[in-house]
Amino acid sequence: xxxxxxxxxxxxxxxxxxxxxxxxxxxxxxxxxxxxxxxxxxxxxxxxxxxxxxxxxxxxxxxxxxxxxxxxxxxxxxxxxxxxxxxxxxxxxxxxxxxxxxxxxxxxxxxxxxxxxxxxxxxxxxxxxxxxxxxxxxxxxxxxxxxxxxxxxxxxxxxxxxxxxxxxxxxxxxxxxxxxxxxxx
Amino acid sequence: xxxxxxxxxxxxxxxxxxxxxxxxxxxxxxxxxxxxxxxxxxxxxxxxxxxxxxxxxxxxxxxxxxxxxxxxxxxxxxxxxxxxxxxxxxxxxxxxxxxxxxxxxxxxxxxxxxxxxxxxxxxxxxxxxxxxxxxxxxxxxxxxxxxxxxxxxxxxxxxxxxxxxxxxxxxxxxxxxxxxxxxxxxxxxxxxxxxxxxxxxxxxxxxxxxxxxxxxxxxxxxxxxxxxxxxxxxxxxxxxxxxxxxxxxxxxxxxxxxxxxxxxxxxxxxxxxxxxxxxxxxxxxxxxxxxxxxxxxxxxxxxxxxxxxxxxxxxxxxxx
Numbered sequence: 001x002x003x004x005x006x007x008x009x010x011x012x013x014x015x016x017x018x019x020x021x022x023x024x025x026x027x028x029x030x031x032x033x034x035x036x037x038x039x040x041x042x043x044x045x046x047x048x049x050x051x052x053x054x055x056x057x058x059x060x061x062x063x064x065x066x067x068x069x070x071x072x073x074x075x076x077x078x079x080x081x082x083x084x085x086x087x088x089x090x091x092x093x094x095x096x097x098x099x100x101x102x103x104x105x106x107x108x109x110x111x112x113x114x115x116x117x118x119x120x121x122x123x124x125x126x127x128x129x130x131x132x133x134x135x136x137x138x139x140x141x142x143x144x145x146x147x148x149x150x151x152x153x154x155x156x157x158x159x160x161x162x163x164x165x166x167x168x169x170x171x172x173x174x175x176x177x178x179x180x181x182x183x184x185x
Numbered sequence: 186x187x188x189x190x191x192x193x194x195x196x197x198x199x200x201x202x203x204x205x206x207x208x209x210x211x212x213x214x215x216x217x218x219x220x221x222x223x224x225x226x227x228x229x230x231x232x233x234x235x236x237x238x239x240x241x242x243x244x245x246x247x248x249x250x251x252x253x254x255x256x257x258x259x260x261x262x263x264x265x266x267x268x269x270x271x272x273x274x275x276x277x278x279x280x281x282x283x284x285x286x287x288x289x290x291x292x293x294x295x296x297x298x299x300x301x302x303x304x305x306x307x308x309x310x311x312x313x314x315x316x317x318x319x320x321x322x323x324x325x326x327x328x329x330x331x332x333x334x335x336x337x338x339x340x341x342x343x344x345x346x347x348x349x350x351x352x353x354x355x356x357x358x359x360x361x362x363x364x365x366x367x368x369x370x371x372x373x374x375x376x377x378x379x380x381x382x383x384x385x386x387x388x389x390x391x392x393x394x395x396x397x398x399x400x401x402x403x404x405x406x407x408x409x410x411x412x413x414x415x416x417x418x419x420x421x422x423x424x425x426x427x428x429x430x431x432x433x434x435x436x437x438x439x440x441x442x443x444x445x446x447x448x449x450x451x452x453x454x455x456x457x458x459x460x461x462x463x464x465x466x467x468x469x470x471x472x473x474x475x476x477x478x479x480x481x482x483x484x485x486x487x488x489x490x491x492x493x494x495x496x497x498x499x500x501x502x503x504x505x
């Protein structure tokens with residue numbers, strides 16, 4: 001019987017090596033993810049419902065949830081030398097989404113928190129039971145953090161779509177150029 | 186587990202590391218019957234083949250996903266460049282890969298905030314190159330730096346370190362005396378370089394800001410005919426990109442970087458640079474040059490706050 005398991009360490013080694021390419025093994029942290037946002041994410045988020053592309057598509061088609069893209073965005077620094085060529089990043093996301101930029105960092109300034117709260121309220125008619133869905137990209141913790149934050153703020157129907165815009169696109173679903181939401185929009 | 190063991194879905198493959206599912210697989214798919222007629226070797230062979238199959242599937246998935254994403258990014262980078270090049274170079278034709286200029290960078294960045302880049306200029310044609318522009322397509326300020334060379338400066342190799350924000354082409358465009366544009370490009374997988382936090386804390390960075398160090402690499406006497414003298418200039422400066430967040434306040438740290446740099450021997454310009462947000466913290470430049478006489482090496486740097494930093498060093502004897 002010894003032979004039977006002779007190849008086992010070899011196989012385990014391969015699997016352990018291949019493992020990090022998938023997200024199966026990431027534990028949910030107790031708090032927010034504070035750095036290294038582009039990395040494998042957990043399969044779950046306590047208090048939220050995790051949806052795959054198919055489920056997200058159904059929600060989108062039936063307009064059963066408000067979609068929030070939380071991809072970070074860096075505003076143009078105020079003090080760049082005159083003549084600097086600056087190109088705002090073109091963000092293509094799920095049509096109809098509201099892009100709330102920078103709300104998915106582990107820690108956010110009061111200003112950003114205010115922007116996030118306002119953005120949520122404006123698109124849920126201040127109804128915290130309205131289903132809201134968060135996404136950014138595959139292997140991006142920003143949506144995990146943002147969804148967690150919304151749960152902590154009392155939103156009771158939070159959905160998290162970890163595959164994000166690139167998962168959506170690879171299922172041949174449409175993307176559309178978007179601009180970050182600004183208060184007053 | 187409903188899927189065939191040998192072709193387990195990606196999600197469940199990871200679970201196999203626990204061993205239990207692997208054993209279950211062995212009990213079912215890999216070892217359907219204990220056939221007494223079959224030799225031990227044959228069974229081992231079957232098992233190895235099955236293991237290899239698992240490995241091959243895993244490998245195929247990884248290598249398939251990788252290039253597909255990279256190709257998509259390559260196309261995206263090209264699209265950005267197509268929209269950008271007019272702003273940078275005007276409406277002039279660009280000659281690609283003529284050998285006059287060449288850029289080298291790692292295929293995958295170990296640290297996206299510190300990506301080493303080497304620019305080579307064909308020594309036979311270096312005298313006719315007056316300007317080199319370095320572009321990182323996906324960076325929000327894509328023009329990383331523009332270098333101008335002094336007359337007969339003889340710079341044929343220049344290396345520095347840059348921030349790269351995402352998968353992107355790095356391009357270098359050399360402009361000749363006659364106005365021709367020659368470009369070389371290389372694709373790099375990197376992410377988050379522009380917003381990566383500084384290595385040094387801001388207090389230390391400000392305390393040493395503007396300090397410079399020059400290393401001189403003098404070729405041995407017997408090499409002077411084939412090897413040029415090299416300089417490496419290191420400037421202490423946070424070179425804040427304006428895209429980095431203060432870890433305490435969560436606000437963006439204002440851009441603050443070396444905007445203009447000139448390196449001369451005496452009154453003769455070797456090279457000057459107009460820099461942007463993409464040059465890494467503690468800017469570092471290494472380059473070769475043609476020595477003219479025995480004058481000192483002099484450096485002047487001006488940052489975006491208008492602070493001027495100067496230093497100078499006697500030239501190491503060249504061995505002549």
